[in-house]
Amino acid sequence: MDDEDDAPPMLVSADGTDAVDASLSGEMEDMNVTKVPISIITGYLGAGKSTLLNYILTARHGKKIAVILNEFGNTTSLEQKPLTVSSADSSLATEWLDLANGCICCSVKDAGVNALESLMARRGAFDYILLETTGLADPGNIAPVFWVDEGLGSSIYLDGIVAVVDAGGLGRELDEPVGEEAVEHEGHGGKALSVAHLQISHADVVIVNKADLVSEAQLAAVVARVRAINSLASVRVTTRGRVDALEGSVLDLHAYDRVRREDLDFAAKGHSHLDKAIGTATVRFGVLGEGGMGALDAWLRRVLWESKVPGFEGAVGWEVHRAKGRVRLEGGRVKMLQGVREIFELIDGVDVDGGSGEEEQGGRIVFIGRNISGETAEAFQKSLDTALAGV
Numbered sequence: 273m274d275d276e277d278d279a280p281p282m283l284v285s286a287d288g289t290d291a292v293d294a295s296l297s298g299e300m301e302d303m304n305v306t307k308v309p310i311s312i313i314t315g316y317l318g319a320g321k322s323t324l325l326n327y328i329l330t331a332r333h334g335k336k337i338a339v340i341l342n343e344f345g346n347t348t349s350l351e352q353k354p355l356t357v358s359s360a361d362s363s364l365a366t367e368w369l370d371l372a373n374g375c376i377c378c379s380v381k382d383a384g385v386n387a388l389e390s391l392m393a394r395r396g397a398f399d400y401i402l403l404e405t406t407g408l409a410d411p412g413n414i415a416p417v418f419w420v421d422e423g424l425g426s427s428i429y430l431d432g433i434v435a436v437v438d439a440g441g442l443g444r445e446l447d448e449p450v451g452e453e454a455v456e457h458e459g460h461g462g463k464a465l466s467v468a469h470l471q472i473s474h475a476d477v478v479i480v481n482k483a484d485l486v487s488e489a490q491l492a493a494v495v496a497r498v499r500a501i502n503s504l505a506s507v508r509v510t511t512r513g514r515v516d517a518l519e520g521s522v523l524d525l526h527a528y529d530r531v532r533r534e535d536l537d538f539a540a541k542g543h544s545h546l547d548k549a550i551g552t553a554t555v556r557f558g559v560l561g562e563g564g565m566g567a568l569d570a571w572l573r574r575v576l577w578e579s580k581v582p583g584f585e586g587a588v589g590w591e592v593h594r595a596k597g598r599v600r601l602e603g604g605r606v607k608m609l610q611g612v613r614e615i616f617e618l619i620d621g622v623d624v625d626g627g628s629g630e631e632e633q634g635g636r637i638v639f640i641g642r643n644i645s646g647e648t649a650e651a652f653q654k655s656l657d658t659a660l661a662g663v
């Protein structure tokens with residue numbers, strides 16, 4: 273939070289003094305203030321999503337929150353037509369409830385982006401949006417709609433994805449998915465992938481809920497399993513969704529517009545092999561010049577857009593769910609990489625870390641996804657080394 277990466281740009285007057293034109297600063301404020309954060313709450317059936325939402329809505333946070341309970345479970349139609357999901361009855365979008373803590377809650381039991389657009393027409397009435405998905409939703413299909421869509425992107429920004437898991441039931445959901453729960457059967461030498469895997473691998477925060485129903489040892493095992501699946505996410509243990517501090521732990525994560533060094537540190541320290549279906553690969557590289565940056569960008573396109581590891585075409589059966597990284601450029605500039613599935617973005621950052629630590633002598637990218645471990649992870653590194661050699 274106190275990372276200088278996140279500081280708003282300073283306004284400096286044309287004559288070089290620090291004075292800032294008041295009207296200009298007012299305008300800039302207006303532009304910034306109107307962007308509303310949206311957090312996506314996913315989680316398996318009955319894991320405690322509604323309980324967490326109720327807790328958030330009644331907690332003290334001084335925010336006016338709009339809640340959308342939606343039917344994004346049908347991800348296929350959303351994927352095909354992200355902006356034309358129709359709302360059956362737009363009148364449902366205006367049911368406002370006053371909550372005891374001054375929070376205004378608008379519950380939209382509706383199906384998609386149109387609901388959000390009609391919600392945004394009431395801009396000013398709320399300053400945060402929580403979207404609760406159905407238990408079977410795949411967040412990898414939903415996140416890009418809010419993250420990169422131009423129309424919505426100008427009024428909303430994706431703050432983070434929160435996955436709620438049931439401490440007692442998670443093992444079975446991961447290991448023995450049945451029916452719709454099993455999204456991918458074994459193949460390419462990998463393990464079956466469940467909806468629970470997908471929800472955890474895409475999450476920025478995982479809430480391990482129903483802690484009261486398991487022993488300390490079971491709880492520790494579940495937390496370790498979650499960390500093995502997603503070493504980039506932070507993990508919070510709760511009973512009835514009662515998270516200690518909401519801001520920074522569930523709300524206001526800024527998980528898509530910043531990448532702090534410590535975000536990558538944990539993932540880079542190696543990962544346990546408690547889960548066979550989802551793995552982590554960390555690639556490292558030196559400080560890049562312009563040519564190197566171009567080569568990295570081209571390599572990322574091959575990997576993320578075409579699902580190919582250049583030079584290692586035999587490496588198949590893997591898929592990237594989440595990618596985060598920091599690239600150090602000559603001259604002290606930093607670029608931050610954010611990726612969900614095939615979509616990625618390289619955002620300008622500031623080199624606040626100064627490259628002091630050993631880890632930060634160059635750049636790092638962490639990939640999380642299906643069958644990404646061992647040989648595939650090695651192939652990623654060797655392939656990138658070749659791509660960057662001699663540039």
Ligand SMILES: Nc1nc2c(ncn2[C@@H]2O[C@H](COP(=O)(O)OP(=O)(O)OP(=O)(O)O)[C@@H](O)[C@H]2O)c(=O)[nH]1
Nearest residue numbers: 316317318319320321322323407481482483511512
């Ligand atoms: N013992 C215990 N029960 C919990 C906890 N959290 C939620 N529950 C109960 O578990 C049940 C399911 O919780 P919900 O919050 O409705 O779960 P959900 O994920 O919204 O469920 P769906 O919308 O059906 O997917 C409810 O009966 C809750 O009261 C917890 O930490 N401990």
